[in-house]
Amino acid sequence: MTRRGIAGIAAVFAMAVASAVLSGCFRGEGMTPLMLAAHDGSIPALKERIASGDDLNARSRYGWTALMFASWKGHREQVVALLDAGADPNLISGDVPSRFETVGGTPPTTALRQAIESGHGDIARLLMNRGAKPDAGAAALAGGKSDEAMLEELQRRGVDWNQPSPQTWHGTAVIAAAARGNRRNLDWLLKHGADPNLVAGSTALKEAVNEDDPETVRFLLERGADPNVVYWSSNETALFTAVSKHVGDSHYNKNLEVIRLLLKHGADRNHRSTSDKLTALEWVQRGREGTREAAAEATDPQVRKRLEVSMEHKDSVIRVLDS
Structure with missing residues (x-):
């Protein structure tokens, strides 16, 4: 399996973990009665816990506070009650180590980030008006x-x-x-x-290329995105992302259009990655040979057909790069 394949599996695993966390496995993982009330939207229970002197800034096992739960779920009345009682709107969940963060699960968050990410603009504004710092x-x-x-x-x-x-x-x-x-x-x-x-783990162009989104790729290139900006320690560019990513059957034409756009706007065909020492063309040629060998050895007709279709796509990419 290639390095990109391993990285892709890791990313999918991380997203699955994050989804599981946010879909309910918080419950029973160090959530206090106050957090449960904030999460579930029970204002009587929330006010009862506040009146009982519960710690407003207590953390769950994942570092979340009651205010983060209320902001995530969009419970405005709960957010107001917690802020009025003195909850800190600037705590970061990453301040407390959690097993999910150590395996690349949910990124550290704040009440404001949760409100923004969940589309609760009114709560985001409320939090900022009450002291949350937009970081x-x-x-x-x-x-x-x-x-x-x-x-x-x-x-x-x-x-x-x-x-x-x-x-x-x-x-x-x-x-x-x-x-x-x-x-x-x-x-x-x-x-x-x-x-x-700007390179921040990735670039805007790399992300658009990775999504097989020719319209956004064109939009960025026409507004100054440089197709030869490198990212990762392997010194790769957007063209490498375009030719090396796994492409589903329905995205073959979009992928080819993205590659043509990058070349039209000056992508360097001769650029070599530091890891494989290959150009984009050489990388695809090597991949095509591996696909050809796998297709020849495949015993399942459906698997062989998929590999043959993939090989045809690689042939198309080679023609574009070699033109």
């Missing part, structure tokens, strides 16, 4: 999931769109917007100083 993590999440009104609110509060966040899946707002194909937000961010070539 790089909140800004990155807003790029992919918020509307222009939230971007404008964060801009007014002084966020730096080019400050990378090491605590979110996508390091900046422009990278997050590109990953989601959110060209409206991309347009706003680029007009307000976001750097399309």
